[in-house]
Amino acid sequence: MxxxxxxxxxxxxxxxxxxxxxxxxxxxxxxxxxxxxxxxxxxxxxxxxxxxxxxxxxxxxxxxxxxxxxxxxxxxxxxxxxxxxxxxxxxxxxxxxxxxxxxxxxxxxxxxxxxxxxxxxxxxxxxxxIQKPKYAPIPPQPLELPTRPWQHVSYNMIVDLPKDGNSDSILVIVDSFTKYVILVEYSKKLKALELADLFLRHIWKCYSMPKKTISEQGRVFNNKFLKALSKLSRDNHPQSDGQTEQVNPTVEHFLWAYSGINQKDWVKWLPMAEFAYNNATVRRP
Structure with a gap:
């Protein structure tokens, strides 16, 4: 929040x-x-x-x-x-x-x-x-290292934001190779299959199906969402590699700095938050 x-x-x-x-x-x-x-x-x-x-x-x-x-x-x-x-x-x-x-x-x-x-x-x-929000650290699990962009993808969610239109949450997706981040606004009311469809349209449509998708254990991901993704992905891991854990505080820090007085216009700032993070962080292969 x-x-x-x-x-x-x-x-x-x-x-x-x-x-x-x-x-x-x-x-x-x-x-x-x-x-x-x-x-x-x-x-x-x-x-x-x-x-x-x-x-x-x-x-x-x-x-x-x-x-x-x-x-x-x-x-x-x-x-x-x-x-x-x-x-x-x-x-x-x-x-x-x-x-x-x-x-x-x-x-x-x-x-x-x-x-x-x-x-x-x-x-x-x-x-x-503004203090960057701190999340309890999740010990990264030893995972196979990717050898190219979008081979492995990590994902997580930022939830319970002030409602802006129909959106109150952010799907955070990180390419494990380049650290490139994609931020997608959505409603927490979306069902698991609809969230999986967001993933399909914003990631797999543009970058092809990743070999491995990695979720952050202990977050808001539920078994239905993981199951929906596993129907599409060849290898789905309910583990943590620490990727999105590093992104979430930075994204929230940005939105606090630029969002309006009622913090209800954060959706329009999301593309700029994505650009700012990637411009400062992304490793070009």
Whole structure:
């Protein structure tokens, strides 16, 4: 059940091209990058010590890069805007310290980026007010490791959410190989065969029938649902591999942060929650 609402106002995210234009325009405004820019304009005359110090910098299309990442000057709110995009915005979903840093660092760099990112995340009022729900850990069972995407699938449910339309629950499905997550809203009143049909339409239709489906023991899954799935799946295990157990708290954290004042518009945020989780987590084969 969702707690008392804590929600955030959503602002438009600055388009990538516009943001990079702002970074480009700010390069000459500060003195901190002046020596590097002068070196890049006349490398041949630089002494060996300077060449060694600045060897990882290069200019491309008017942007300064350090080891392949765009250097962000300390001008105006550029760095703060980037941290907002990669932590506060729905594209990110208020991830933790390391995930926020990883998202920012994929394309951007500045001296002190670690400290700035940690400070921004630790100062986030939304994260301070929302505690990720904790589930009792289920010891993972030793299972055969998958060798390709969608060969093994884990599934679980988040139930008793505030009713939004006809939906009050989420079916959480995780590909055991890539950790890719699919979130499907549904009504808790659905019967076992109808839930199995959701699984069929959202997973097997798109990715073919998995070799193995794994349920989280001790959750709301009932024998009828497992039986309905077993009619379709070649190998069904009422065991735990810990996959969905890691997903559920993150999904609920996202919905608490962005859902409306009555927590009754969470369905419209579910696709963005799915994107944010997968963007930060998925392992590409």
């Amino acid at each position: 969702l707690p008392n609402p804590v929600f955030a106002n959503i602002a438009l995210v600055t388009p990538k091209k516009e943001l990079q234009q702002q970074i480009k325009a700010a390069l000459d405004q500060g003195k901190s990058l002046e020596e590097i820019l002068q070196f890049l304009q006349n490398k041949s005359k630089a002494p060996p010590s300077i060449k060694r110090a600045f060897k990882d910098y290069q200019m491309e299309s008017g942007l300064l890069f350090y080891q392949g990442q765009i250097v962000v000057p300390d001008i105006g709110d550029l760095r703060t805007d980037l941290l907002w995009i990669f932590h506060n915005s729905p594209l990110a979903g208020h991830p933790g310290r390391q995930q926020t840093l990883e998202l920012v660092s994929r394309n951007y760099y500045w001296p002190g980026i670690h400290a700035d990112t940690y400070w921004h995340m630790d100062s986030c009022k939304t994260c301070q007010q």
